[in-house]
Amino acid sequence: MSGNGLAPSRMHVADVLRTAGVGLRTRKLRAGLSALGIMIGIASLVAVLGLSESSKSDLLAQIDRLGTNLLVVQAGQGIGLGSAELPDTASAMVSRIGPVEEVSATGTLDANVYRTDLVPSSQSGGISVRAVETDLLLTLGGRIAAGRFLDEVAAEYPAVVLGSVAAERLGITDLDDRPLVWLGGQWFPVVGLLDPIDLSPDLDRAALVTQAAAEEYLGYDGVPSALYVRTDPDWVDAVMSVLPPTVNPENPDQVEVSRPTDALEAKAAAESAFTNLFLGLGAVALLVGGVGIANVMVISVLERRAEIGLRRALGATRRHVAVQFLLEALLLAAVGGVGGVLLGTGVTAAYARIRGWGLLIPSLALWGGLTAALLIGTIAGFYPAMRAARLSPTEALRTT
Amino acid sequence: MSPVLEMKGVTRLYPGTPPVPALRGIDLRIAEGELVSVVGPSGSGKSTLLHIMGTLDRPSAGTIRVSGFDVGRMSDRQLSALRAQRIGFVFQQFHLLDAETALDNVADGLLYTGRPAVERRRLARETLEKVGLAHRVHQHASKLSGGERQRVAVARAIVGRPALVLADEPTGNLDSHSSDAIVALLEELNAEGITMVVITHNPEIAARFPRRVALRDGLVEADEANAKGAP
Numbered sequence: 086m087s088g089n090g091l092a093p094s095r096m097h098v099a100d101v102l103r104t105a106g107v108g109l110r111t112r113k114l115r116a117g118l119s120a121l122g123i124m125i126g127i128a129s130l131v132a133v134l135g136l137s138e139s140s141k142s143d144l145l146a147q148i149d150r151l152g153t154n155l156l157v158v159q160a161g162q163g164i165g166l167g168s169a170e171l172p173d174t175a176s177a178m179v180s181r182i183g184p185v186e187e188v189s190a191t192g193t194l195d196a197n198v199y200r201t202d203l204v205p206s207s208q209s210g211g212i213s214v215r216a217v218e219t220d221l222l223l224t225l226g227g228r229i230a231a232g233r234f235l236d237e238v239a240a241e242y243p244a245v246v247l248g249s250v251a252a253e254r255l256g257i258t259d260l261d262d263r264p265l266v267w268l269g270g271q272w273f274p275v276v277g278l279l280d281p282i283d284l285s286p287d288l289d290r291a292a293l294v295t296q297a298a299a300e301e302y303l304g305y306d307g308v309p310s311a312l313y314v315r316t317d318p319d320w321v322d323a324v325m326s327v328l329p330p331t332v333n334p335e336n337p338d339q340v341e342v343s344r345p346t347d348a349l350e351a352k353a354a355a356e357s358a359f360t361n362l363f364l365g366l367g368a369v370a371l372l373v374g375g376v377g378i379a380n381v382m383v384i385s386v387l388e389r390r391a392e393i394g395l396r397r398a399l400g401a402t403r404r405h406v407a408v409q410f411l412l413e414a415l416l417l418a419a420v421g422g423v424g425g426v427l428l429g430t431g432v433t434a435a436y437a438r439i440r441g442w443g444l445l446i447p448s449l450a451l452w453g454g455l456t457a458a459l460l461i462g463t464i465a466g467f468y469p470a471m472r473a474a475r476l477s478p479t480e481a482l483r484t485t
Numbered sequence: 486m487s488p489v490l491e492m493k494g495v496t497r498l499y500p501g502t503p504p505v506p507a508l509r510g511i512d513l514r515i516a517e518g519e520l521v522s523v524v525g526p527s528g529s530g531k532s533t534l535l536h537i538m539g540t541l542d543r544p545s546a547g548t549i550r551v552s553g554f555d556v557g558r559m560s561d562r563q564l565s566a567l568r569a570q571r572i573g574f575v576f577q578q579f580h581l582l583d584a585e586t587a588l589d590n591v592a593d594g595l596l597y598t599g600r601p602a603v604e605r606r607r608l609a610r611e612t613l614e615k616v617g618l619a620h621r622v623h624q625h626a627s628k629l630s631g632g633e634r635q636r637v638a639v640a641r642a643i644v645g646r647p648a649l650v651l652a653d654e655p656t657g658n659l660d661s662h663s664s665d666a667i668v669a670l671l672e673e674l675n676a677e678g679i680t681m682v683v684i685t686h687n688p689e690i691a692a693r694f695p696r697r698v699a700l701r702d703g704l705v706e707a708d709e710a711n712a713k714g715a716p
């Protein structure tokens with residue numbers, strides 16, 4: 086200090102904020118546009134994180150609902166394995182495994198389904214015919230869309246239940262006019278339509294009949310092609326390993342055991358991979374937004390040279406000037422950051438609503454978004470602020 | 486009485502090829518309460534001199550004391566404080582913040598003093614009344630006439646009761662009527678004890694002020710007291 090009672094130049098915090106807002110208030114359009122860049126970047130980051138989290142939680146909830154304790158046993162389909170059939174004792178053997186709670190066998194029939202009896206038999210429409218047990222729907226956790234599932238009462242009579250895709254292909258949307266299908270050379274009344282079965286989408290493309298009806302009308306030999314097995318959830322792995330030798334003691338390697346929820350989990354993992362890609366794109370948008378702010382701030386410093394000179398004449402220190410412009414960049418970024426978080430949340434909420442997901446935005450996305458915006462603002466504002474501060478007062482006040 | 490401003494052998498060389506000697510050795514003493522005009526042809530160094538008096542620029546050589554402070558030995562921060570508390574400026578281009586009201590522009594004259602906002606606004610209002618703009622207090626600067634804008638700028642320069650007010654062609658952008666009014670205002674303020682140095686191109690104004698410093702080629706060509714003539 087010079088010693089003779091000259092207090093240093095100083096400013097109240099409220100005034101620091103007010104002067105930092107001058108540029109924003111006097112150049113609203115430009116401020117808005119440059120904040121928009123940050124806003125889009127932050128919004129896309131928040132939306133990507135929010136959407137992936139919401140969809141993943143939906144998928145996990147779905148997996149939870151379906152249960153991870155369903156196993157599917159099928160004949161191996163490798164080369165040289167002959168006919169893809171399980172031993173006809175398979176169902177009985179599997180139900181003797183302690184932790185197995187339910188077993189439901191299905192057999193594949195060599196028959197075609199048509200809406201009329203006029204279509205040439207070479208056009209099968211891609212619909213398979215399965216002989217199933219009446220507890221199949223329960224075992225799979227599937228749901229009826231219309232009518233009822235096959236039951237013991239109907240077991241003796243010809244009756245068919247259609248998977249969702251099969252029904253659509255046959256043009257049957259409801260059971261109001263008691264539709265019939267031409268199945269294996271004979272009319273079958275359709276008694277039920279199924280919702281999509283998440284754990285076994287192949288059944289969506291199938292027409293299901295009871296095993297009794299299949300034997301009676303379609304020449305089914307009673308040999309199953311697939312077993313659907315529910316186990317005690319704590320014993321899933323153990324059951325998986327004993328299933329092949331139980332089903333086929335002589336050739337356990339001809340038996341394939343799968344767990345349908347594994348596919349859904351793989352899907353969840355695949356979505357995370359996409360999320361990373363989109364996060365990268367969001368980060369690029371944010372970077373571009375930061376460059377926009379830096380650009381606007383450099384121009385602002387050039388245009389407001391006279392104001393800088395005036396403030397220096399009024400007693401502002403270099404630091405006061407630097408803080409004013411740095412804070413202005415920060416305010417721009419903060420406006421963009423808050424706007425981006427709101428926009429990203431809105432987009433996520435709207436999309437989650439359309440898809441029927443629960444809204445889930447990780448708090449990391451919110452705080453991370455704001456922090457990233459402020460960080461970008463600091464970096465973007467640093468160089469222009471330093472330029473403003475380095476300007477000598479006379480240079481700033483020079484009119485030419 | 487100790488001088489408000491004291492310059493000894495002040496030179497200012499602008500870098501260039503060849504370097505431009507804007508000031509070539511100025512000795513000047515200005516006592517408290519003086520009203521001094523600085524005249525001289527364009528390029529004679531008037532603005533450079535004013536900037537150095539106002540500590541916006543430093544001399545290449547020589548010493549300068551403002552309000553008792555040895556400017557050459559002060560840091561940039563200390564000079565900022567000196568300007569905030571002891572020096573007021575009036576510019577030809579007014580340099581008002583257009584988005585702010587007259588009141589806020591004047592209060593900005595105290596922005597860097599650390600005084601509380603209420604006090605700054607009270608002083609600003611009183612000063613606006615003093616310069617005859619009581620009815621324009623809440624008007625935005627962009628809505629004021631040129632003469633009114635320069636009054637606001639003068640009010641901003643004196644609101645902190647500085648030891649020295651420096652004006653660089655304050656009437657240069659005004660019509661003759663507004664110009665006369667501003668000069669009368671400066672004389673009035675000087676009569677209340679404010680020390681002023683005013684650069685002007687207008688010989689009539691220079692003749693009205695009690696002391697006249699004439700520059701030519703960076704040197705003081707004449708420094709004379711006017712006979713206390715009638716305006």
Ligand SMILES: Nc1ncnc2c1ncn2[C@@H]1O[C@H](COP(=O)(O)OP(=O)(O)O)[C@@H](O)[C@H]1O
Binds near residue numbers: 507527534
């Ligand atoms: N920043 C600068 N760089 C180089 N030369 C300058 C600069 N400012 C002023 N000059 C020169 O210094 C001289 C004095 O300028 P100035 O003080 O502005 O004179 P006046 O205000 O009397 O017209 C002129 O020759 C001018 O060209």
Ligand SMILES: [Mg+2]
Binds near residue numbers: 532
């Ligand atoms: Mg000049």
